[in-house]
Structures are given as structure tokens and as C-alpha cells.
Amino acid sequence: MTWDEKIKDFENFLKFERNFSDNTLDAYLRDIRKLRDYADSEMDNLGPLEITYENLQEYLFQLSKKKFSERTQARWISSIKAFFKYLVDDEVRTDNPSSLLEGPKLGLYLPDTLSFDDVEKIISAIDISTDLGRRNHCMIEVLYGCGLRVSELIDLKISNINFKELYLKVDGKGDKSRFVPLANWTSKLIKEYISEVRSKYKINKKCEDILFLNSRGSAMSRVIVFIIIKELTDKAGINKKISPHTFRHSFATHLLQNGADLRYIQEMLGHSSITTTEIYTHLKNEELRDVILNFHPRNMA
Template sequence: MTWDEKIKDFEIFLRFERNFSENTLDAYIRDIKKLQTYAIDDLENTGPEKITYDNLQEYIFTLSKQKFSERSQARWISSIKAFFKYLLEDEIRDDNPSTLLEGPKLGLYLPDTLSLADIEKIIEAIDSNSDLGKRNHCIIEVLYGCGLRVSELIEIKISNINFKENYIKVIGKGNKTRFVPLAQFTAKLLKEYIAEVRSKNKINKKYEDTLFLNSRGTSMSRVIVFIIIKELTDKAGVSKKISPHTFRHSFATHLLQNGADLRYIQEMLGHSSITTTGIYTHLKTEELRDVILNYHPRNSNSA
């Protein structure tokens, strides 16, 4: 049995039995391949069936000295635990050396958000007279107006947009389907993009139903969307560290600030658990705290 064989088996297990998304799957396999390199180079080619708890502890310690974030370290341990649990269940091992591994204690993660003014600045930085600018404007409006993940954005099919009822059928994590309302303003932009911009493209036959296309007439990559947003935020002078996911966080936060029920936000974001959506209540709690400190009579100097 070799590392390559078991990593390939593990990948198949995660893809077909655990139904991992491509991004999560890639991250887990990358993590285990790093462990494989360490085992070959530093542990005299120790195989996955013989590696010990002490070996794993030393490996994690070695990585932790390289100034990776606590969140990255936590994911390594999650990947390693999943891998050795799989080997145990597959009867490759009769023990699990990762059981006692402990990840770093993660504090409460409050996602970065943009103000409406920030979003307007970013949109104003777009050259709305060019076809590329019109496409990029649509991308920003859909990310913010529908709260989509970047992987969901680049997979939108025109046939899944219902302009009569104004909603988009979205295929999310774990192949789960949800229906996200489409604001009239966003729907109008999309119609104009499809009729006036996209129709000019020479479209690859395989991508005739894909909404957002690159210059080659094929689907856009996640990386290109990141680059577009980086360039626009730099041009707009917005100094926050922004990714496509920032617009999703902003979508949820602004809905909550304006009185939307958390359960509805959960549905629109496609979270399987309300606990995940609950992170946004902490953002609102911070605002409420500021309101109390600034406006409650017990905090008034004149009281």
C-alpha cells in the first residue's frame, strides 16, 4: 500500500460518499499530500499505515512555526483526522493516530462586510460604457444582490433564471438547490447584459447556457472573479481586504440590519444549519451595543 493509492481512495470516498464540494475536496487532498511529502522526506518514507501520533504532532508543530493562520492549522488537522478515520473504517489500520490531535482555539470569526457606500464606490469605479464593464457590473450586483458564493455565480445557467417571477435557481454546496429572489434592478441589468453584451460573444457550444462568459466564450474561473474585484476595489480606493465572499457577507448583514428574519437569510444563503447563519447576529449585537452606549440615558454624562 502506498500514499498515492490511499490518497486516491480517500479522494473517491470524499467525492462520492461524503459528497464534498470540489473546493473542499481539493483542500483536503492538498493537505494530505503535504503530510505525504513530510512522511517521505522526514520520516524515512513511513507509510500511512505506520505513521504515529507522535509523528503527526511533530508535523503539525513544524507547520505551525511557518506562521500560517490558526484557521489554516485547524483545517490541516481536520483533513488529517478525516484521512485516518477513513483508513480505520476501511480496515487499513486498526487504530487512529489522529484521535488526540488538537487544533488551535479559534476565536469568534466575524466576516468583513462592506457598507452600502463602499459598494456604490466599487460600482462607480466600473467603466459602464464598455461591454466588459457591463458584465462586471452584473457580477457585482448578483454577488451582493443575491448573496451567492463565487462557485455558484460562475455556474449560473440562463435557463435557471426566471425573469417572470424574478428568481434564480442556484445549485449550491452538496448539489443542493435553492431559489434566490432577484431584485427588479438586478433583473433589468441581467436582461440588458444578456441581450446587448453576451449576445455579441462567440460562444463555445458547451457554454451556450452559461450566464457569465470570458473573452473566449467559455465559463469564467473563480480566479478571474477575484482579480476583477481586486482591481475594482483598488480603483475605488476601498482599503478593506475584499473577496467575492465579502459581498455575500454584506448581503446577509444588510438584510439583518434592515429587519429580515434569520431563517429567511439562512434559506437565501443556502446554509444547512441556522448556527452558520447565526454569525451575523454577532455583527448586529455589536451595533446594538454601540446604540446603547451612545443613546441610552444611563450612559449619558448628564444623567
């Protein structure tokens, strides 16, 4: 039984039974293929049924010497554990060589956020005299105004925008849909983009319902959105590592700072657990801590 056969079975399991998103699926499969390549080259072609706990330990030790982040190492272990648990559940193996593996202890991850002034600076850096600039302006406003993931942004359908009731239907992770309120300002920009910019494109038939298109009339890629944001951030002179997700974090943080209920933020972000959304309360606590340290009279003496 070869690695490739079991990796294919594992892929089908994650895709159809666990309902993994494309991005998570790609990451898990990439991690297992990396293990397969190491087993082929460094472990005398050891197969998925023969590999042992000691083999996995050695593999992870060798990887750890390459100075990958703790978060990346934790994901490798998660992928490996999921793969071998699947082999046991599928009765291909009777033992699980990964069961004793322990990932690195991860501290609290506080995502980078932008201030409202930073968001305004980035938007001001866009040249809205061009069609591409107007499209990019609309994209940034939708990212920030609706708290979308980059995959949700590039897959957003015109038919899922209700301009009358002012909301978006967003198809999120695991094929879960949610409804996100649409501000009048954002709605106006989307309408103008559709009628004055998008209408000029010769649109690929498969993309007729996709909102944001490239200049060839096809769907945009995640990479292009990252590049656009990197260029705008540099142009705006903001010295932070900014990604499309930063706008999502900023959306949630600014809502919380202005008094929004955490449960509503959870709904709008599409988090299945309130625990995930609670990360933003830590951001608020960090802000309160800074206020106390900077302005409390006991700290100003």
C-alpha cells in the first residue's frame, strides 16, 4: 500500500466527510506529502503502514532545525495526527504512531490590526482615476466593511448581494453561509463598480456572477489580492505586515471598541465558536492596559 494511495483516500475523507475548506485541505495534504518525501529519501522508502513513532520524532526534529515558526510546526503535527488517526479508523493500521506526538506550546496569538486612520491612509493611496483603482477601492471597502476572508471576497457573487435590504450572503468555511449587513457607503461603491467599471470587461462565462474580476474578465486569485494590499500599504507608508485578513481583524476590533456585542461579531465573522471571537476581547484588554500605563497618575510620577 503506497503513500499516494493513502494520501488520496485521506484527501477524499477530509473533503467529503470532514468538509474541509480548500485552503485547509491543501495545507494538510502538503504536510503529509512532505512526510512522504522524507520517508522516501531518508527512511529507505518506509511506507505509511511501517512508519513508527521514533521515525516521526526524527522527522519533526529535522524540520525543527530549519527554524520554522511554532505555529507551522503545530500544524505539521496536527496534519500528521489526523492522517494516522484516519488510517486507524479505516482499519488500515492497528496502532497510531502519532498518538504521543506533542506540538509546541503556543502563546496567545493577537492579530495585527489597523487603526481607522491607517485604513483611511491605505484607501487614500489608491488611484481612483483608473478602473483598476476603483475596483481595488471597492475591494478594500468590502474587506473592511464586511469582515470577509480573502477567499470569501474573491468568491463573492452578485446574486448574493441584496441591495434593497442591505446585506451580503457569504459562503464561508465548510460551506456554511451567513448574512452580513452592508453599509450604505459600501453598497453605493459596489453599485458604481458594477455599472461603471465591471460592465466594461469582456467577462468569462464561468465568472458572470462573480463580483470582483481581473482585467481579463476572470475571477481574481488570492495572491493578487495580497499583492495589491502589500503595494498599497507600502505606498501609504504603514510599517506593519498587512494582509487581507488584517482588514477582517480590524473590522471586528473596531466594532468591539465601539460597543458591539461579541455574539453579533461572532455571527458576522462566521465563527462557529465564541471562543474564536474572544481573541478580540484580549485586543481590547491590551488597549486598556496601555491606557492605564500611559495615563494613570501612579505611572506618571
